[in-house]
């Protein structure tokens with residue numbers, strides 16, 4: 001076999017392995033244009049600075065106010081759609097509102113929460129949704145497989161953390177922030193095992209974005225049952241993200 005033939009075979013093998021990777025998850029990667037290639041990276045960097053307390057609140061808000069309108073344009077230009085609440089999907093595959101912690105949404109405690117406090121934030125303006133994982137191996141006790149976290153809404157991924165270990169002080173562990181221009185909200189999915197999306201990915205309700213995990217300062221401790229931490233922040237008229245309780249929406253959602 002000559003060198004040319006070998007090169008062709010290698011090329012074919014390379015393509016097919018890429019194809020297999022694409023098929024691992026059911027979201028569709030979107031094309032990024034060079035003009036906006038840094039946009040989501042920029043928001044992710046800003047979010048890291050906020051998270052780590054490396055930027056003052058007023059400066060951070062200014063940057064949020066600059067980036068969000070651009071992200072909104074990018075979202076609609078790249079196939080993002082307005083999706084009615086009635087078409088949102090329950091954010092854990094195979095589960096429903098019975099798995100939400102607390103009583104009638106009592107897990108939501110907004111006291112003192114401020115997005116710009118980052119990892120040092122107060123309160124728990126979120127709902128925790130638990131999976132059946134008694135031995136805490138991040139696999140379903142029933143199927144023995146990972147449990148998928150689904151995007152509840154449409155939106156654009158604006159920040160992720162894909163790595164975490166037990167020495168980290170990050171409370172959210174491996175997390176995803178999604179900005180949904182349609183509901184004018186951020187959605188935060190925390191404590192994941194594997195994050196399967198990247199900044200600038202456009203998602204729709206039901207897209208697999210992660211697997212449920214135990215990452216995060218408190219979430220990995222034995223006393224914490226395996227769960228997804230789900231928070232919605234609604235943007236006010238100055239684009240300041242403020243917590244809002246999504247419990248009443250969650251209990252109405254269809255599952256997958």
Ligand SMILES: [Zn+2]
Nearest residue numbers: 126127128229
């Ligand atoms: Zn939580």
